Amino acid sequence: MGTVEIMSKITMICAPLMAQSVEQMVGDMHQAKSQGADLVEIRLDCIKNFQPHQDLEIILKNKPLPVLIVYRPKWDGGLYEGDEQQRLEVLSLAEELGADYIDIELKVASDHLAKQKTNHRSGTKVVVSCYINGVTPSIEDLSHLVARMQDTGADIIKAVVNVTDITEIARIFQFLSQCQIPVIAYSVGERGFMSQILSPKYGGFLVYGSIEGKPDPGLPTIDSLRQAYKVDHINEDTIVFGLISKPVSHSKGHLLHNPTFRHVNYNGIYVPMFVDNLKEFFSTYSSPDFAGYSVGFPYKEAVIEFCDEVHPLAQSIGAANTIIRRPSDGKLIGYNTDCEGAISAIEDAIKEKRCTNGKEFSGSPITGKMFVLVGAGGAGRALAFGAMSRGARVVIFDIDFDRAKSLASAVSGEARPYKDLVNFQPEKGAILANATPIGMHPNTDRVPVAEETLRDYQVVFDAVYIPRKTTLLKDAEAAGAITVSGVEMFLRQAFGQFTLFTGRKEAPVEFMREIILAKF
Template structure:
């Protein structure tokens, strides 16, 4: 995993080999906090495991999954841009991942690799404290893998979901498969979710919508977590909106990932503290 265009580890393991090897595949890999969350959970739970980040270009995805089998990797988190493509490489697909049409988790069980989606669990657990949501209106920005998990969770909460995306055809396909309807940002909403990468480092000055399109008193949920306070959330607060950053979603989906392979669930508050501590040193947040 060292040649150009192949999966390459972002960090090296300088200690005795652990019993279980886990990690994350994404491209590019610089923005991920997942190793910090998972290692904190392993330490708290007493799990003999290590978690590494691998920068995997789209052309190397098939080889990376083959490497997972060959090396006996227990679990791989799957991030951008692989969440939809990875479904074709798994032996089995969970009902949730099948319906969502995207996976953020590959878990090895014996000689099989199972694709699952815990992103929707992360969305659900993040929004539940702000509820109840049944019968209320949600607008989702984006139509990719993350947006599909968001829509699945919002429908699970009983919300009336509207999807808007720069490519209307992709939004139409999403709602045809998961429910909801295609619309515009100008329609009323109680919840606005940014499920695009706009605002993610290094594009910290980008926002998926103009400040004038933010509706006061609505909850604005940005799934981007780095930076923690995005331009979208800053402008939302100034407009009198409630805000929710993307870190809780990341934490809760990680908790579910760890439960899938280990049978144990770490304390979400512990993982949140570990991530907050790591972000304190991020100069892009100051």
Template sequence: MSASQKQLFGLFAHPVGHSLSPVMHNRAFQALGLPFYYHPFDIPPERLPEAVAGLKALGIRGINVTIPHKENIVPLLDELDPEAEAIGAVNTVVLSETGRLVGYNTDGAGYVQSLLSETGINLKETNVLLLGAGGAAKAIAVYLIKHGCASLTIANRTEHKAETLAHHVQRYAAQSHDGKGSSSPVRINVHSWSQLDRDGVKAYQLIINTTPVGMWPNVGHVPLELKELSPGTIVSDIVYNPLQTAFLKAAEQRGAQVHQGLGMFIFQGALAFKLFTGYEAPLEVMRKVVEDQLNLSSSQGK
């Protein structure tokens, strides 16, 4: 893609008003002197097929995809990157030079990059509890397996979705272990919410909220009541608005190390930016504009 050509990019979400992707990408375009623009599109689920068809007609070069479209968009695309195919969810779509819509997923890579750089965790010695079973959970689960966590337990309010995700991850783990379909050394389990309420979370060294619970404007909500934690537990939340969710505040009060969602948001955005433009993303510019926006929202009581 020529950097001198005006190009339109965007975000498909519903609702879309809370997202800081537009301000982050537009500031990054400005920093590199690119004549591109990133626009938020509020797309109700029933209009998603029309919206995807419109990408080609309008010549929109790329979009990010978030709640609730990450899985439903998959069959509407022409092609999937192998990683997105393994995950079964897409957060980035690029209109190729040949006119094909290609789906990618940068969520898992962005999350693990952030987790490792900000916490120093050794995933090979870590029993992980994953809360949620949506598109972001799929991406993160695949990357946790890729990096060899000791065990992965998936819990979701709808237990069937957790079981479906567990089967998906088990297939990926078996295929990636040695390429011959042998069983994986990573233990993958499913827990019901009632089991978590009964047994607690002491067995886990890393607890990750991948649900939107606690996202602005419902900032007082938590996905799970944390009771007793093991010493050194890391509690992570992929929600980045607000930066310090009620879930992370509760974890900190119980002595946990907390990992905020901002890093994942920046890293997955940077990976998407490179797919969109071919250029390395200006990470610090992106981080600063998002932090400034979050601080502004906080000062205004949002």
């Protein structure tokens, strides 16, 4: 793949390689290619006992795909601490030996490129880079930065920003759209993750992806960029959806929604969104392109006040797990698909068990049952209202007793102090529902109730879906209870979300279930 062909592509995937030996660097290049990278970024300053001419020749003669050579000095976040002139001579050498791209820092780019004009090889493209630490610059300052970088004579410009809030990414998107030459712009870390995935929408030259088995905490993997997000399909018309949560690293929604969008030929992308401030988030991302959201912990209740309208079910529950931006007027409408998703999963598990025992049933199998709910947050409220609608008697435990009492009053239930949960003895045949993060990865060994009380429950439901079979469900199964995984709730609420996101009458249920079985 030549450089001319590379420059004509919309957005490429680049694997940053930081091996400490030339041999490992060559091996990593081949691994990156096999995983789907379009090019690799070689960090020379990471190589121990680096021998410029010898090592560069080995790297460039053995490259299986185009390379971007970087020799980052310590003053710009790298590891090189030697003579500056020697460092720049190494970059010139890389150009002479046939590197596809070289990276030069903005601080030294103008002088270096002016000196190199007479020797500049037409086959090598120069990336002028700038790493911005501290506060993300204003739109005006970024405009000036774009002009300075373009004036150096760069073929491509690159800006890396350490955002402290997801709203700052909007400035990166504007930076991308301002440039007349190819541009790379992104932020790393959980708050900056969206900048990588959506870069193709705003015309980014490339996105970075880490090699499988060598994860970079701030980057998606090459495989996720190729398979889950399919960044090569993202364009300026792609509609954005995402999970509003804090944190979001546990999210699996992108593994379900993105393949489903593609399955029905809908030009949408679903990304995790680490949100610190709901008000600022909604005011920043107010364009029609940001068309809908899943809402996760801890925002399902708080998000209600930022909706222009709320569906009656979500209003009565006091929690929304789905928000849609209405195309006709841009208003935010809140919905709750958790309620039916969770309760129907519990009902169907009981019905399935009864069928295998040859028993007849009619109506809801939870009518008249004691429904013991742990957690009175957004998910807990959905479960409580769903249980009430089926005629169950709801008993609520929450670490915030006032919140438990408030929810109990709303569903004509009973609130109990959280400290009593460990010794609580339910009625025989009761249903237990955990709607707290207890047992979620990485703290998977925790359970919300005493193990010896599980034998009294007919059904145990856990809203936690990572891991798929939590310690609570394992213990409940051993005690003889019917168990219902949070994966089932996750799937069923997603059916409702999909129809709201896309405006379609029905979700492709079987396709989505197959995805879940394969990915969870």
